[in-house]
Amino acid sequence: MTPTPAIFTPMLIAAGIFFVWSCYRRFSLVTLGQPDDRFDRLGRRIGDMFLYAFGQKRVVAKPFGINHFIIFWSFMVLLLANGEFLVKGVIPALSLALLPAPLYHGLLLAFDLVSLLTLAAILLAFARRIFFPPAYMSTAYVKARSVEGFLILAFIALLMIAYFGLHGAEIALGSEPAAAFMPVSSAIARLLQSSPSAVSLQSVAWFCWWLHALVLLAFICFLPHSKHMHILTAIPNCFFASLEKPNTQPREEFVKGGEFGVDKVDSFTWKDLFDSFSCTECGRCQNACPATATGKPLNPRQVIHAIKTNLLTNGPLLQRDGAHVIPLIGEEGEGSNTEETIWSCTTCGACMEACPVLIEHMPKIIKMRRHLVEMKSTFPDELLNLFENMEQRSNPWGIAPSERTKWCATMEIKPFEKGVTEYLFYIGCAGTFDSRSKQVTVALATILNAAGVSWGILGKEEKCCGDSLRRLGNEFVFDRMAKENVELFRQKGITKVIVQCPHCFSTLKNDYRQYGLELEVIHHGELIDQLLASGRLKLNQQVKDLGRVLFHDSCYLGRHNDVYDAPRDVLRSATGQAPLEMERSRNNSFCCGAGGGRMWMEEFSGERINLNRVDEALRQNADTICTACPYCMTMFEDGLKDRQAGQTRVRDIAEVVAEGLRPV
Amino acid sequence: MQIVACIKQVPDTTQVQIDPVTNTLVREGIPFIVNPYDTHALEEALRLKDRFGCRVAAISMGPPNAEATLRKALALGVDDAILLSDRVFGGADTLATSNVLAAAIRKLHEQEEVGVVLCGKQTIDGDTAQVGPGIATRLGYTQLTLVDRIEHIDLEKRAIRVRRKLEGRHEIVEAPLPVLLTVVRELNRPRYPTVPRRLESADAEVKTWSNQVMQLPEPTIGLKGSPTWVSRIFSPERDKGEIIGDGVQDPEGTANLLIDKLLSKDLLAL
Numbered sequence: 055m056t057p058t059p060a061i062f063t064p065m066l067i068a069a070g071i072f073f074v075w076s077c078y079r080r081f082s083l084v085t086l087g088q089p090d091d092r093f094d095r096l097g098r099r100i101g102d103m104f105l106y107a108f109g110q111k112r113v114v115a116k117p118f119g120i121n122h123f124i125i126f127w128s129f130m131v132l133l134l135a136n137g138e139f140l141v142k143g144v145i146p147a148l149s150l151a152l153l154p155a156p157l158y159h160g161l162l163l164a165f166d167l168v169s170l171l172t173l174a175a176i177l178l179a180f181a182r183r184i185f186f187p188p189a190y191m192s193t194a195y196v197k198a199r200s201v202e203g204f205l206i207l208a209f210i211a212l213l214m215i216a217y218f219g220l221h222g223a224e225i226a227l228g229s230e231p232a233a234a235f236m237p238v239s240s241a242i243a244r245l246l247q248s249s250p251s252a253v254s255l256q257s258v259a260w261f262c263w264w265l266h267a268l269v270l271l272a273f274i275c276f277l278p279h280s281k282h283m284h285i286l287t288a289i290p291n292c293f294f295a296s297l298e299k300p301n302t303q304p305r306e307e308f309v310k311g312g313e314f315g316v317d318k319v320d321s322f323t324w325k326d327l328f329d330s331f332s333c334t335e336c337g338r339c340q341n342a343c344p345a346t347a348t349g350k351p352l353n354p355r356q357v358i359h360a361i362k363t364n365l366l367t368n369g370p371l372l373q374r375d376g377a378h379v380i381p382l383i384g385e386e387g388e389g390s391n392t393e394e395t396i397w398s399c400t401t402c403g404a405c406m407e408a409c410p411v412l413i414e415h416m417p418k419i420i421k422m423r424r425h426l427v428e429m430k431s432t433f434p435d436e437l438l439n440l441f442e443n444m445e446q447r448s449n450p451w452g453i454a455p456s457e458r459t460k461w462c463a464t465m466e467i468k469p470f471e472k473g474v475t476e477y478l479f480y481i482g483c484a485g486t487f488d489s490r491s492k493q494v495t496v497a498l499a500t501i502l503n504a505a506g507v508s509w510g511i512l513g514k515e516e517k518c519c520g521d522s523l524r525r526l527g528n529e530f531v532f533d534r535m536a537k538e539n540v541e542l543f544r545q546k547g548i549t550k551v552i553v554q555c556p557h558c559f560s561t562l563k564n565d566y567r568q569y570g571l572e573l574e575v576i577h578h579g580e581l582i583d584q585l586l587a588s589g590r591l592k593l594n595q596q597v598k599d600l601g602r603v604l605f606h607d608s609c610y611l612g613r614h615n616d617v618y619d620a621p622r623d624v625l626r627s628a629t630g631q632a633p634l635e636m637e638r639s640r641n642n643s644f645c646c647g648a649g650g651g652r653m654w655m656e657e658f659s660g661e662r663i664n665l666n667r668v669d670e671a672l673r674q675n676a677d678t679i680c681t682a683c684p685y686c687m688t689m690f691e692d693g694l695k696d697r698q699a700g701q702t703r704v705r706d707i708a709e710v711v712a713e714g715l716r717p718v
Numbered sequence: 719m720q721i722v723a724c725i726k727q728v729p730d731t732t733q734v735q736i737d738p739v740t741n742t743l744v745r746e747g748i749p750f751i752v753n754p755y756d757t758h759a760l761e762e763a764l765r766l767k768d769r770f771g772c773r774v775a776a777i778s779m780g781p782p783n784a785e786a787t788l789r790k791a792l793a794l795g796v797d798d799a800i801l802l803s804d805r806v807f808g809g810a811d812t813l814a815t816s817n818v819l820a821a822a823i824r825k826l827h828e829q830e831e832v833g834v835v836l837c838g839k840q841t842i843d844g845d846t847a848q849v850g851p852g853i854a855t856r857l858g859y860t861q862l863t864l865v866d867r868i869e870h871i872d873l874e875k876r877a878i879r880v881r882r883k884l885e886g887r888h889e890i891v892e893a894p895l896p897v898l899l900t901v902v903r904e905l906n907r908p909r910y911p912t913v914p915r916r917l918e919s920a921d922a923e924v925k926t927w928s929n930q931v932m933q934l935p936e937p938t939i940g941l942k943g944s945p946t947w948v949s950r951i952f953s954p955e956r957d958k959g960e961i962i963g964d965g966v967q968d969p970e971g972t973a974n975l976l977i978d979k980l981l982s983k984d985l986l987a988l
Contacts, residue, residue: 308913308917309917310914310917310918311914312914312917314914427910428912428913429912429913429914430912431909431912433910435907438907438908442910446730446749446751447730447749454730456735530913530916
């Protein structure tokens with residue numbers, strides 16, 4: 055079949071112009087965002103791009119992701135075939151046949167087989183959408199757009215069908231000299247020859263060529279306007295992704311006349327906006343989100359979609375110096391986030407861990423919280439006390455700082471002294487004031503003494519690290535507390551810190567780095583593991599009376615800081631066997647519900663997050679649930695009471711080890 | 719018409735200890751806070767400002783470091799912050815204090831008519847609840863104490879109707895302006911300062927008025943103007959309880975003991 059360049063060329067040019075214009079319109083919107091340097095350490099960035107975009111690491115983490123992997127790589131191969139198709143449509147003499155024969159034949163074979171593979175994958179995708187639709191398909195706005203999903207699949211399927219129709223017909227006509235390298239098309243050719251259309255093979259070829267051409271041009275035009283745009287944005291998005299785990303938020307500079315936080319789409323960074331164009335609505339963040347799972351209004355995918363919709367609506371107006379027509383915060387509509395949505399996040403990071411294209415959801419939510427707290431002073435009532443307590447007494451409960459040493463009434467504890475003590479044991483507010491967590495503090499102190507670790511405390515000088523404030527968007531007060539702490543740590547010459555709370559851990563380790571303080575922070579899970587492994591800590595007995603022991607990963611220890619094995623190893627050493635795992639564990643762990651300042655807030659809508667997790671633990675018939683975080687411990691103990699599961703205990707890993715230190 | 723909120727810097731009493739030798743409050747290293755009841759007075763003043771657009775002045779008598787309290791008021795949105803500070807004001811009891819505060823309000827009144835004065839019902843350090851009524855008496859204002867709701871206020875008609883929270887009942891009373899209200903915590907939920915306001919307040923002016931401004935005769939202020947003085951402060955002795963039973967070894971028996979104890983003291987109704 056010989057194309058008709060006179061007709062095809064103007065069509066291609068028109069489609070090309072439309073495509074470029076559409077892309078320009080969309081991507082110019084991204085430039086409305088604020089600056090953010092994402093061009094450093096290019097080697098790492100290229101590496102990440104290969105791993106996550108071309109290697110599809112996150113995509114194939116779910117079984118059906120393999121289908122996407124096949125479609126993605128088929129697309130990469132067929133990009134060449136389709137490129138040739140377009141060029142040949144304009145200049146028929148230019149074709150891959152000009153390549154050396156072995157290479158050309160190899161390519162033909164690849165195109166033929168890959169097209170079949172793609173067709174199969176597309177049919178599977180169709181079947182999934184029709185017969186086993188994932189739960190997220192029925193959520194707001196997604197249902198309306200599922201037509202788009204079908205359309206995209208149909209486009210690809212039609213391209214494959216047209217490809218086989220065209221080559222089958224040409225082989226049947228005997229006008230394809232390389233038919234031997236096209237087994238699938240040859241089979242189609244035999245089918246055509248034995249079908250009624252055998253008399254009009256020329257027409258079949260003509261029809262299939264134009265079908266292929268029109269679908270391809272339509273797809274090119276449709277692409278920048280659909281969620282399928284991710285094929286343009288996903289790869290660069292992986293390149294521009296945060297090189298550090300997004301477990302902290304950028305600092306704010308507090309100068310008069312400044313705007314703090316984000317309430318307008320153009321106050322986000324360009325990367326925040328680019329993220330919204332990279333989302334293809336796969337729904338994995340939504341499936342992982344504890345707020346979504348328990349019926350809260352927050353759905354991380356929806357937050358990203360709201361930003362995109364808001365940008366597409368407001369952006370063009372802003373480019374013409376117009377005003378925003380839909381607010382980013384405060385409305386129920388498609389391009390806005392309600393305040394309750396913004397307050398529902400536990401900052402557990404499950405969404406970011408699940409996202410195949412490395413979208414950073416949580417920092418965007420915290421930026422919007424910052425606006426609410428810092429510019430408008432509107433936040434859930436419960437937080438007023440927390441904020442005042444933190445500011446006045448440097449702890450969430452508002453307990454007098456003079457009571458910071460009460461936990462060690464029964465022990466003799468030395469203050470940290472530069473040059474004398476090696477480690478500061480930063481107790482943390484929970485370990486200091488919460489009656490249950492105080493037991494963990496005592497257990498850990500006992501362990502440190504038994505292992506001969508040189509450690510001391512700050513006593514009444516210790517201040518809260520400010521974790522909850524930062525995650526709640528009260529950056530102004532966090533900033534003040536962080537500066538005070540950094541100053542105190544420097545003054546005291548502190549370089550090595552033991553913590554028992556993953557929130558203190560992450561804040562001291564990651565957030566304070568922004569203030570120029572590099573600390574060697576070690577969570578007690580890691581420290582005890584090292585002490586046991588090196589033989590410095592010897593247990594007197596194996597802990598046997600805890601029954602079936604299960605371990606729950608704290609988000610700020612696990613997902614945000616990659617500490618998974620140490621606490622498990624500790625439990626294995628102490629009890630003689632590996633702890634039980636929940637269905638969702640390690641980096642797929644499910645939040646207890648207390649992170650992101652949610653510890654201090656009521657849960658008014660939906661099911662309680664801690665109950666969801668407690669039920670999961672109870673399904674493993676655990677006798678003892680082990681945690682390594684004071685917040686997780688509170689949430690589990692409360693949840694077990696609610697479920698009247700009094701036979702199940704909660705223990706911190708330090709308590710289990712301290713148990714093993716008892717003389718036989 | 720302007721609104722005046724009287725606020726006081728107090729030691730964070732949950733952290734105050736009494737020196738067993740001298741019987742005085744140990745104030746070293748104790749953080750100061752805005753008297754909690756006064757934060758509600760301030761909030762109500764700011765709500766009136768939000769409603770009527772009137773000016774709000776916050777005044778406080780205290781040592782120079784009480785400026786921090788007034789700065790917080792500025793961060794919350796007051797228009798003027800005035801610290802009444804002078805060595806001769808020192809050692810004042812409630813009478814001498816209300817003389818100074820009343821004089822300052824009179825002074826403010828000369829600049830712009832004062833319609834409402836708001837005070838907390840009492841401070842958490844002195845706990846007398848006398849200063850508010852003392853100011854009202856000295857100014858000749860109507861005093862409405864223990865207010866937990868402003869039912870109605872009309873600045874034009876110069877009338878106010880409030881609800882007072884009394885033991886076991888509420889009382890609704892009306893009065894013509896100017897009035898002095900002392901308020902309880904139930905009145906409102908204090909606001910939280912926005913960051914822009916905090917930044918602005920950081921170098922906003924807190925005016926200091928000494929007795930040069932008010933020109934009060936010395937026998938009416940400070941220690942000399944104070945007929946009351948504290949002879950002794952002490953922590954009341956409390957009977958120590960006893961530990962009964964052993965909850966670890968014998969939880970059931972101990973629970974029974976506890977129930978018996980509660981029943982015998984009539985603390986548990988069956």
